[in-house]
Amino acid sequence: MKAVFLTDQGRVRQHNEDAGGIFVNKDGHRLAVVADGMGGHRAGDVASEMTITQLKNVWEDSSGISTAGEAESWLRNQITEVNNLLFHHAMSHIECDGMGTTIVAAVSTDRFVSIANIGDSRCYLLNESGFKQVTEDHSLVNELVRTGQISREDAEHHPRKNVLLRALGTEKAVEMDIKTIIFEEGDLLLLCSDGLSNKVNEKEMSAILTNEDSLEQKAATLINLANENGGEDNITLAIVEFFEFSEGDE
Numbered sequence: 001m002k003a004v005f006l007t008d009q010g011r012v013r014q015h016n017e018d019a020g021g022i023f024v025n026k027d028g029h030r031l032a033v034v035a036d037g038m039g040g041h042r043a044g045d046v047a048s049e050m051t052i053t054q055l056k057n058v059w060e061d062s063s064g065i066s067t068a069g070e071a072e073s074w075l076r077n078q079i080t081e082v083n084n085l086l087f088h089h090a091m092s093h094i095e096c097d098g099m100g101t102t103i104v105a106a107v108s109t110d111r112f113v114s115i116a117n118i119g120d121s122r123c124y125l126l127n128e129s130g131f132k133q134v135t136e137d138h139s140l141v142n143e144l145v146r147t148g149q150i151s152r153e154d155a156e157h158h159p160r161k162n163v164l165l166r167a168l169g170t171e172k173a174v175e176m177d178i179k180t181i182i183f184e185e186g187d188l189l190l191l192c193s194d195g196l197s198n199k200v201n202e203k204e205m206s207a208i209l210t211n212e213d214s215l216e217q218k219a220a221t222l223i224n225l226a227n228e229n230g231g232e233d234n235i236t237l238a239i240v241e242f243f244e245f246s247e248g249d250e
Contacts, residue, residue: 001108002241003030006219010195011231017044018193018236019052026063031055032106032238034121036193038167039090039099047086047101047169054082055105068180071107071114079103079116079168079176086169100167103176104135104191108240113189114180118168122197124205125181126188131206136177138166161198189240192222195233199226215239 009016017037024030035051037044058078065071082103090096102119115123120137136142140163144150150158168174183189188209200222208221219239226235 001030001110002215002243003032003239004215004219005032005238006223007236008223008227008231008234010234011227013232013234015042015045016234017042017048018195018234019045019048020191020236020238021052021056022238022240023056023059025059025065026061027065029065030108030240031059032108032189032191032240033103034105034191034193034236034238035101035103035168036119036121036195036234036236037099037101038164039096043090043096043099044101046089046096047099050086050089051082051101051103051168054078054085065107066109068112068114071109071112072116072178072180075105075107075114075116075178076176079105079118080174083168083171083174087172090169098170100170102164102193103168106189106191106238106240108183108189108242110242111183112180113183113240114178116176116178118166118174118176119164120197121191121193124190124192124202126190126206126209127184127186131202131209133202134179134181138177139164162194183242185243187242189242190237191240192237193234195231195235196222196226196237198233199229199231199235209239215241 020034035048037048102121104117104121
């Protein structure tokens with residue numbers, strides 16, 4: 001398993017409200033997370049940072065997650081705990097009123113990946129079948145597309161594109177999507193905030209991920225392209241590549 005995480009403020013925003021990382025637990029399994037914070041008075045970065053710090057600490061102390069059911073339960077339970085943490089923090093700190101964050105998180109082992117998401121941060125999979133988005137955006141525009149009221153082309157330029165139907169920390173209870181996919185030799189997982197997916201299309205993402213560059217170079221190229229295309233938002237991504245373990249691999 002190889003993985004890389006990269007975040008960038010972009011060309012317009014005054015500060016970075018995205019957060020994320022790639023963390024390893026006691027069994028050597030990885031948790032990749034991207035969170036895109038929102039809220040006034042810089043509360044967005046509070047929400048995303050709290051989310052990542054909490055998940056990192058719990059994950060690095062965890063072990064014994066060997067099945068998809070165990071990985072999905074861990075994601076559901078811990079993201080629910082983070083929701084409670086954020087909600088009560090916002091209730092007790094007036095400057096954080098209304099804060100929240102998107103989240104996309106992936107637990108990867110040498111046999112499968114379990115993915116959870118809330119909001120419009122995404123997970124894509126590159127495998128022998130091609131490149132595809134494996135999460136569903138919890139956004140007003142995606143709901144309009146899903147119900148046939150607008151086309152996917154219309155969605156790209158819709159004036160309410162940034163309106164979310166779900167976020168972490170904004171309500172007492174939260175719903176999340178969780179699924180497990182098989183992860184095989186050579187497969188790549190891309191997690192990203194909408195600062196990337198709004199500026200780099202799937203064809204461009206696929207072309208960059210399938211070239212001969214290192215994971216670090218691929219990540220930097222994706223960030224650079226999002227900035228070249230405007231960079232109006234913070235840009236954050238994690239790439240996880242699966243390969244067979246051999247002696248000395250981490």
